Amino acid sequence: MDFMVKMAMAHGYKMHPRGNGTKSLNRGKHIHSGNTKPRNAFGCGECSKTSAHPNVHRKHSPFEFVKHLQGAKKGDKIEGIHNLKKFLHQFGYLDVQYLNDQEVDHDDQLDENTERAIKAYQLNFNLNPTGILDSETVSLMSRPRCGVPDIINGKTRMNSGASNYTTNYKFFPGSPKWPISKKVLTWAIAPGTRKDVALSLQGFSTQQWKRAVPFDFKYIGEDNVTADIKISFKKGDGPQKALAYAFGPTSGVMVFDADENWSNGAVPGKYDMGTVGLHELGHVLGLDHSSDKNAIMWPYIGDSTRRGLGLDDWYGMKALYK
Template sequence: MHTMTMFKPFYLLVLIITISHSTSAQTPSPFNFIEDLQGCHKGNSSTKGLHGLKHYLHQFGYLNYLNQTHLDDDDFDNALESALKTYQRNYRVPQTGALDAATVAKMTSPRCGVPDIVDGINTMARKKHRRRPSKSIHVVANYAFFPNSPRWPSSQTHLTYRFVANTRIDAIAPVNRAFKKWASATHFTFSRVARNAKSDLVVGFFSKDHGDGFPFDGPGGTLAHAFAPTIGSFHYDGDENWVNGAVEGGFDLETIALHEIGHLLGLGHSEFPAAVMFSVVSSGQTKLNLHQDDIEGIKALYNV
C-alpha cells in the first residue's frame, strides 16, 4: 500500500478514533499529558510541557504559526489562547481561552484524528443542516460531510468488500452485520467477496506503521481509521482489546464498524452523542443501531 498525503486532495481524509482507557492504567491515553497542564492561561511562560498542547492543537488544525519555532516553545501566547477559544466553541465548553478542567476533560476524551479545521475551514462549524420534520417544527441536524463532500458515483450504489488475510475471525460477523444495517437504511447494497478478489472496500487489522501514512500507536491510542470515498480502506488497530458486546475494558467490533463504514460512505462526525457518527467511543460502550441523524446525513449527501 502506498503512502498517502493527508488532505491533498480532501477525499484522502482519514478518520481515526483515539481512545483514552480510563479503566486501564497500563494503557493510558497519549493525551493524558494535558492533565498536567490544567490551569495554564495566557501569560504563562516556560510552562514545562506546554509545547505538547501546541502540537495537539496544531494536529487538529487549530494552531498554525508562521514561525514554526513557536510550536516547540512553552509560551502561552495570543495564538494559543485564540486556538483554545475556537476549540472550546467547537466542543461546547465555556470560551475562557484557558486550559480549565472542562477543556482538559474534552481534550483527553476519545476523538477523531482528522483535524477539525482543514486549510482554515472549521468543519465543525459547517456541519449544521436544517430539516423540517413537520410543518410546525424546525430541527437542527448534526451530521457532517468532508470538505468538498466526496461521495461514491451515482452509478455505484452496490459496493463490494473483502477482509485481508490477517483479519480476526471474530470480527467477520460483526462487520457483516454493520454493512447490513447500513444497507437497510440507505440506497446502498453491499456484498462480501473473497480475500484475493478485487473490491471497493477493504477491512483489516494492522499495527503501528502499516504503510498508509497513518501509523497506529499500540494500546491506548488510535483505535481505527477509514478513508473517505473513494479510497475504501478501513483499518482496525490490531493492538487494541477487541471484543463482541459491552465488555468493560474492551472495544466492540460492530460499534466501530458501524462508525467507520459511515466514513467510507462519506459521512463526517455528528455533534449528537446518540448518533453512530458521534466522534467519542469508550471502552465497554456499544452502539448497534443507526440513529436518524446518521441516516439523514447519508440521504442528504447523496440527494436521495
C-alpha cells in the first residue's frame, strides 16, 4: 500500500479518480505570488483563556471582542462592531473604499455590507452562510491563524460547501512554482534568529514537504540574502496580529511574529514552529489556503499542537509539480 493510500485511509477519504481539484463557485483568487506583498495581518495572536491546559498562563486573545458580539445580525448596533469590520477588512472581506467612506472606529452598526462580508467568511469556511455571528462563526474568528488574506480584490479561490471527499487545494493565480531544474532549494534564517527555530524547520517542516515535491532542501545558515527561502522574525503590528505570513513562488520570503511564544514541538501555551512553518512553507512552494480542516493549508492553527501534511496538501503539491 503506497503512502498516498495510507494517508487517505487515515483521514477517512474514499479513493476516487479525480482531476486537478475542484473549482469553487467560479470565484478566482488573486493573492500573493511572486513579489506581491500581503497586507498587514490582523490575525489573532494568542488563544483565549479556555484551553485544554487550564494552568498555563495566557494573554487574552485580541479577538475577545468577538465573543460579546455573538448573535449579532444586520441592523444591530453593538459596541465592538467596528473591530469586527477591521477584522473582515484585513482578511479581504470588506472593501477598502467602503471603509474609507466611513468613520469606522466609531461605526458599530452591522449594516448590509458587513452582513455580506460575514456571509462570505462563512462560505469560505463551510459554515452556514446566515450573515449572523453564530457560535461557530465567533469561535473560528477567535482562533489564531495565518496572516495571508483569504480574499483580495474581492475574489477568493477558497472552496465553499465542499464535501469531505473533495479535494480543496488551491494555487496562486497563474499557478506559479519553482523551476524543477533547481533540484535543491536553499533556505536560511536572518542573522540573530534563535537556532532552535532552524532545528524545528529543518527537522520537521522541510522533511514533510520533501516527500511531496521534486526538491531537496538545504540549510545554509544565516545567509539570508542569497538563499531561495528567507526566514525572519518581525514584531507584530500591534496586539492584533497573525502568527506568520509568506509569499508565493519565487519570492521565498517567510515571516514569523516575534511576539509569540514559539516552541519546537507541541508545548502547552506555545505555538509549534514546525507546524506553522509547514503551513507557510506550503505558501512559499505555491499552495494557497484550503478549506479542508484536515489540511495543513487550512489557515487556522491552535497552540499546543503539532500537525503534519493532510491528504489534500499532498494532492495539491503533486498536482502543482506534476
